[in-house]
Amino acid sequence: MLSDVRTRPFQPGHGPLSPGSRAGLGAALALLAIVSAVEAGDGRPAHYLALMAAAPVLAAALASWRVVLAVGALATAAGITFAVCERGASLVTAVNVAAIALVTAIAAATAAVRQRQAERIAELSRLASVAQQAVLRPLGPQVGTLAVAARYISSTATAEIGGDLYEVMDTPYGVRMIIGDVRGKGLDAVRLASIVLGSYRHVAYERADLRAVVTDLDRAVARNVGDEDFVTAALVEERGGTLTIVNCGHPSPLLLRRGQVIPLEPPAPAPPLGFMPVVRPRVERLEPGDRLLLFTDGLGEARRDGEFFPTADRAWRLLGHGTVGDGLASLETALVEWVHGRLDDDIALVLMEYTGPRSSAAAPVPSWEVGTADG
Template identity: 50%
Template sequence: MTSTRPAEDVGASAPSAAPALDDGAALLQAPLWQRLVPVGAAMVVVCLADVLSGRDTYLASLMSVVPPLAALMLYPLEVVVTSSIGMLLMVLLTRYDGLGDLESHRLFQGTLIAYAALTLAAVLISHFRIVRTRHLVAVRTVAEAAQLALLPPPEPRVGRVRLAARYVSAADLAQIGGDLYAVLETPFGVRALIGDVRGKGLSAVRTASLVLGAYREAAYDERELTGVAERLERSVARHAASGEFTTALLVQFREPDTIELVHCGHVPPLLVRRVGDAVTLDPPDPWVPLGLAQLAMGGPRSWTAGFTAGDLLLLCTDGVIEARGADGSFYPLADRAPALLRAADGDLDAGLAALYADLTRHAGGPLRDDAALLLLAWDGEPTA
């Protein structure tokens, strides 16, 4: 049996090594001929329209669409070159149409001045567009590097547990946010954590890193899963900003067929059994989120549930169950997830991809909140 090294853990899925570019950045990397096609097509259309309309119709001034279009597609020097070609074509079309009086000559001179002004504005727009796009690419690259450091890409197996994960940040340009998860192989068995920091942005990322760091220490030191939760509580209370809290759910896999759970104000997990109905594992004695222990009596308590080979355990954050459809309804995770996950026939990545695709269809596009999904199963064939 192959297992990952105990010293390694699994966090949220990371982006690929290459930065995920937006449309503007992708356009900058496109070949020159692709970027020239729209501008060249505009020139051809104006020329054909002017020639086909006859000498009595003056359409050469429509060539003024070239500089603005070039500003959206090309680099500044390329804007100058293409706009110059457009001006030359406009002059040739004007000669073709003929200018019979002084008023027409003045109109043409005014058109040339306006065209030159448009060209200058287009060069400036192109320059600032490229500067902004490069800045956004740099920001996104830094965010991806931060995710690789904070939440390493998941391995398909940790000990005897198989897993698949998906994470989406709602923050603009960010690849990370306040949701977190990790899976560790410890001396006490495989342990998993999923959490959701209150808030978004850099503050949420800081708290998420605090919780993950504390978990990666406590999971190896504490024999009891409740002890891990207590260590996390102390860390959040000691270091997090006043008023901040983190919902969390901890899971320990006990071979051969049991899981132990500790609930700290988080979304209950969904157990999709190989045989029978799926069930939401609501805690018999829920505890408060991490950082709010002063509001509760006693400490966190654990409970157990059966978990056999072939069963699937789905952990998620509230960004999943609170995703609203066009009619305002929340995503019905317990109703939709079992069939989608079972249809994947044991392929955890495919099952999670199908579930996430269904979630975004329900939401009608990208999610408005951070969302994390973690799917776990025993590594082994189900017994008859």
């Protein structure tokens, strides 16, 4: 996939000016016009030529180096014009004109450095977008008997992905999904999230029992983290209308059914991945139209003025209408409005709807019934 994502090399001077260059050019020309008008009205000798050096400096804050050079050339030409019109130009006037040219060169060099940095940041943003697609693949709109939608809400405007993770796959053992949250932030969290997802995408097809999947993921996490690092996770399997959930220290999914919101708490608490969790499955029988919300703790911790976002109270009104994608869009809008646009943590959301059994489905056998009673 990475080989298909190519970025075009930057070609300065081609195409229309960027909004920043237009703004810098306009501000610089306005300043030149004002200084020129004041100088012309003041008569001889020239007193304000030095102020023209501010024009290329102003342009350098926003515009490209080519625009800065053009502004500087115009300012230098204006300075020379006033100097020529001044009979017997003084040394001060000549020095002011030379200063305009010198400041133009410095401003152009500064703009070139700023432009290269902006290009590097843009390139990193594009690479981050590619990484996001590689780690968190697009879901849905239909996986097996489930309509599925997912959203990742970043708490940082400059970051598109963090330590929250999710995946949904149609396996020989039913539709399986995971949602998790890596302790910590930054590149280490992204690295661990990618390890967990990579392991899950393999073992979800290999292990008949969700508890065996948890064991494999726990080993993968333990091999790659420190003593205080961990990953909370909830694993869900839908097979023939039977829902099986195992929870490793993660917020409980919410089942939306006929206007009710039911937290699917585990039968017994279990620690996160990395701490050798021993999980007990929770099993529910689904009805057509049931919706299930999986989320990370950023949703439960979102608050304003010390008051937490009332997820359970508002879940049905926000998530029970339209498509699952419509529901998540409504939830995100309500959440952002609640916190006034300021989130303290990333949030991963997965919403799915059970559309009914497959016509050729065999008798449902949830994964917790496969194998030994203790396995």
